[in-house]
Amino acid sequence: MGYGTKEEEDMRRETQPTEKCYLVGVDFPRDRSMFSIDESLEELGQLAETAGMEVVGSNTQKLSAPVTSTYIGSGKVREVKTAMAATGAKTCVLDDELSPAQQRTLERAFGGEQAGIKVLDRTALILDIFAQHARTREGQLQVELALYQYRLPRLTRLWTHLERQSGQGGVGLRGPGETQLESDRRIINEKISALRRTLESVRAHRKRQRNSRKKMDIPTVSVVGYTNAGKSTLVNALTTSTIFAEDMLFATLDPTTRRAQLPEMAVHPEVLITDTVGFIQKLPTQLIAAFRATLEEVVEADVVIHVVDYSNPMREAHEETVDSVLEDLGAGHKPTITVWNKLDLVEESLEDVSLAAVEREHTIAVSAKEKQGLENLVAEIGLVLTELMTDVEVIVPYDRGDIMNEIYTQGAIEYEQYLAEGTYIAAAVPTALSKKLKTIRVDLEAEEVEELSEAEMWKQLAKKRQATTNP
Ligand SMILES: Nc1nc2c(ncn2[C@@H]2O[C@H](COP(=O)(O)OP(=O)(O)OP(=O)(O)O)[C@@H](O)[C@H]2O)c(=O)[nH]1
Numbered sequence: 324m325g326y327g328t329k330e331e332e333d334m335r336r337e338t339q340p341t342e343k344c345y346l347v348g349v350d351f352p353r354d355r356s357m358f359s360i361d362e363s364l365e366e367l368g369q370l371a372e373t374a375g376m377e378v379v380g381s382n383t384q385k386l387s388a389p390v391t392s393t394y395i396g397s398g399k400v401r402e403v404k405t406a407m408a409a410t411g412a413k414t415c416v417l418d419d420e421l422s423p424a425q426q427r428t429l430e431r432a433f434g435g436e437q438a439g440i441k442v443l444d445r446t447a448l449i450l451d452i453f454a455q456h457a458r459t460r461e462g463q464l465q466v467e468l469a470l471y472q473y474r475l476p477r478l479t480r481l482w483t484h485l486e487r488q489s490g491q492g493g494v495g496l497r498g499p500g501e502t503q504l505e506s507d508r509r510i511i512n513e514k515i516s517a518l519r520r521t522l523e524s525v526r527a528h529r530k531r532q533r534n535s536r537k538k539m540d541i542p543t544v545s546v547v548g549y550t551n552a553g554k555s556t557l558v559n560a561l562t563t564s565t566i567f568a569e570d571m572l573f574a575t576l577d578p579t580t581r582r583a584q585l586p587e588m589a590v591h592p593e594v595l596i597t598d599t600v601g602f603i604q605k606l607p608t609q610l611i612a613a614f615r616a617t618l619e620e621v622v623e624a625d626v627v628i629h630v631v632d633y634s635n636p637m638r639e640a641h642e643e644t645v646d647s648v649l650e651d652l653g654a655g656h657k658p659t660i661t662v663w664n665k666l667d668l669v670e671e672s673l674e675d676v677s678l679a680a681v682e683r684e685h686t687i688a689v690s691a692k693e694k695q696g697l698e699n700l701v702a703e704i705g706l707v708l709t710e711l712m713t714d715v716e717v718i719v720p721y722d723r724g725d726i727m728n729e730i731y732t733q734g735a736i737e738y739e740q741y742l743a744e745g746t747y748i749a750a751a752v753p754t755a756l757s758k759k760l761k762t763i764r765v766d767l768e769a770e771e772v773e774e775l776s777e778a779e780m781w782k783q784l785a786k787k788r789q790a791t792t793n794p
């Protein structure tokens with residue numbers, strides 16, 4: 324695979340004749356997706372264009388279930404074949420993932436490899452774009468691994484190719500064809516294992532980086548969202564960095580972390596903001612698996628910012644897609660701020676949309692490009708960070724009734740015991756308070772915290788509460 328700079332990539336595109344492609348989508352009634360078949364095809368068209376192809380036509384079919392051999396019905400196969408011939412398209416792109424056999428059968432039905440006919444699916448397109456856009460070593464390794472995993476079961480194409488050459492075929496044919504295929508499989512399997520090993524070591528490095536960031540005790544914010552929502556533009560606007568942002572799908576593949584100053588925030592004057600890969604509906608499973616490690620940044624972040632392109636008519640479907648991927652990643656319950664972006668592109672004023680946003684939890688309207696509404700977002704980040712709870716263990720000296728009061732009113736106490744130096748408390752408190760508590764923390768190692776029975780603990784707790792509420 325060649326990974327060039329953006330300039331090299333552009334040059335390569337310019338010097339190559341554009342590949343014409345024809346799109347085909349199937350409308351299944353049981354599809355619970357919020358995307359209509361037309362919307363899904365439009366997105367497929369954007370993917371095809373991002374991959375460097377020219378869309379010359381499209382066709383859809385309503386089916387209750389895919390046809391086993393060709394995915395689409397035989398009448399539709401003939402119709403598409405005719406349309407491809409008429410438009411000069413040699414490549415057909417299906418909106419869903421095809422099985423290797425379906426891909427092969429369709430290719431033959433449309434005229435075969437000899438005629439230069441190629442059948443791709445959505446997964447292949449996304450993999451191709453990812454391969455073009457991966458910049459970091461980890462990103463490239465992840466895509467390469469996903470590509471090999473995608474290609475391995477499709478290697479049988481070589482077999483049919485050789486079958487044709489020998490002019491025989493069918494059961495019982497044994498010879499160079501199979502040997503070749505088997506050795507190809509073996510080579511690819513070895514590559515897959517080697518890639519996995521290399522990825523492991525690259526990931527170990529990333530993990531060390533993440534751990535050292537944790538030690539810095541700066542809160543982390545991960546920016547997620549549908550592809551092209553404006554994540555990178557927003558991160559650039561918040562941090563004055565220059566991450567590549569472009570009107571194309573999957574411009575960003577590799578997470579980038581930047582420091583941002585939040586001038587208004589007394590408790591958290593600084594945060595680390597991570598830009599991440601965008602999501603898309605029907606995201607190939609290989610890719611979710613491949614990028615799971617990268618997306619661990621999201622799972623470990625203190626706060627998630629979910630960027631939505633408010634000007635996109637599909638924004639609700641986009642939002643739902645992102646939510647379900649976050650859920651899959653195990654980040655569904657993170658404190659999340661929803662950012663309605665690209666407000667400069669809509670008819671409604673930023674003020675009006677902001678009013679609607681107030682009705683929803685943690686929702687802010689902005690234009691990342693015009694840098695409007697960002698101060699509201701910064702304030703919201705500060706607010707959410709203050710609300711975050713952190714586990715603390717602390718001994719509060721008896722003369723610090725003010726601190727005890729704060730813990731009682733803002734935190735959730737798990738354990739409490741009276742010691743000579745003060746009150747030992749284990750509690751979950753807002754992060755802001757936890758920082759304050761650090762300044763009065765007493766070395767717990769030196770303390771003998773005797774085990775109390777739970778009943779005894781609650782009794783003491785109740786007594787103490789009474790004392791603080793009725794001084
Ligand atoms: N008009 C307008 N365009 C915006 C705004 N924010 C981003 N864009 C444009 O939207 C396109 C995508 O922006 P990116 O920041 O690359 O989006 P992304 O979410 O990082 O996209 P991927 O990394 O490809 O998933 C670019 O052309 C941006 O200039 C905005 O507030 N208003």
Ligand SMILES: [Mg+2]
Nearest residue numbers: 554555574575
């Ligand atoms: Mg981006």
